[in-house]
Amino acid sequence: MGLEGARVTVVGAGVVGLSAAHDLAAAGATVLVVGDRAAHEGVSGVAGGLWFPYRVTTPPGADDVLLRSRARFEELADRPGTAVTVRAGTVVERTAAPDRSWTAAAIGPREARADELPAGAASGVRASLPVADTPHYLRWLRDRCGHLGVVEQRAQVHDLDATAAATAADLVVLAAGGRSGELVADPDPGHPVGGQVVRLRNPGLVEWLLDEEDPAGLTYVIPRGEDVVCGGTADPWPATTAVDPGVQEQILRRVVAAVPALAGQDVLGAAYGLRPARATLRLGPVPGGAVPVVACYGHGGAGLTLSWGCAEAVVRFAAALLGPRTADRPGPPTGSGPVDDLPQFV
Ligand SMILES: Cc1cc2nc3c(=O)[nH]c(=O)nc-3n(C[C@H](O)[C@H](O)[C@H](O)COP(=O)(O)OP(=O)(O)OC[C@H]3O[C@@H](n4cnc5c(N)ncnc54)[C@H](O)[C@@H]3O)c2cc1C
Structure with missing residues (x-):
């Protein structure tokens, strides 16, 4: 009031x-x-x-x-x-001094164990975060x-x-x-930073994954209800906002490598958006x-x-x-x- x-x-x-x-x-x-x-x-x-x-x-x-x-x-x-749900997941880190400032506002952050991380990761954080x-x-x-x-x-x-x-x-x-x-x-x-995502049918995943520094490219997996949002890209000043089928194939390869349960899932949709940076x-x-x-x-x-x-x-x-x-x-x-x-x- x-x-x-x-x-x-x-x-x-x-x-x-x-x-x-x-x-x-x-x-x-x-x-x-x-x-x-x-x-x-x-x-x-x-x-x-x-x-x-x-x-x-x-x-x-x-x-x-x-x-x-x-x-x-x-x-x-x-x-x-x-x-809106609160879901557990992992932020994968691949540099010596990752920015962990976000953990101050996360729910129950803790150091990820080696067996919770993909090959090549330096470290990681497990936490619960809201997902809408x-x-x-x-x-x-x-x-x-x-x-x-x-x-x-x-x-x-x-x-x-x-x-x-x-x-x-x-x-x-x-x-x-x-x-x-x-x-x-x-x-x-400000300036636009483009991003492409592909939505797959959710095979029953509940945990999210974020691997910004994956050498193969930005990788994230966000299970919601029926779908899983898979990304992504970060393209400053993109020339087009059209979904690129070739980029989609690359995203799919990365997310399946990170979360094998996504292999072969139906593609429900794809989108491209401009982040207002x-x-x-x-x-x-x-x-x-x-x-x-x-x-x-x-x-x-x-x-x-x-x-x-x-x-x-x-x-x-x-x-x-x-x-x-x-x-x-x-x-x-x-x-x-x-x-x-x-x-x-x-
Ligand atoms: C691939 C991708 C994935 C993302 N994932 C996440 C995520 O997981 N979590 C997260 O927090 N964020 C995520 N984002 C970022 C998020 O989408 C944006 O930060 C957010 O949508 C910005 O919201 P906004 O309301 O500021 O802008 P907008 O959604 O762009 O809304 C602004 C509105 O203003 C209107 N407008 C503009 N100019 C005028 C005008 N002159 N007159 C009238 N109307 C006008 C437009 O119609 C527009 O709808 C993602 C972005 C992308 C591209």
């Missing part, structure tokens, strides 16, 4: 925008989400669904975003309709937003001030993923707008992973920018929030 009476327009209906909309509405705001396509039609629909901070850097001061997000997903795990069956999860998230009164409008935004005026917003949240940099001044508008996640107020603007973009390969922690941060920024609101006192005049006093997190 705390945003009663505030009108917030969220630009972008991907997993990040919808999660922010959910928490803003839960805090009492009247929320409109404007996006030019539905969450499952964009890269949010391609996400494998594993909670893991892949190809993302959180800015200083935003360390709790990862932990809060993991905690929120854990709360959702196994609740009917959410399609993304298409079902996004449907649940949209439904939850609907229950909270969030309205979704299909439209393209060309100018944030004009959109704020047209929607009578007190505050705008910019969550337009990889295209956010087109709508605000940003010295680092940026040097660091942009999370915080953007000065200069006709109304206060909170940016939330640049989630790289971890939009789902960071979604709830970012949503909570967006609510905190919104509350600080709009000030205390009561029926008698609807907060400071539009656009006068204390942008300069807040951490910028950019």
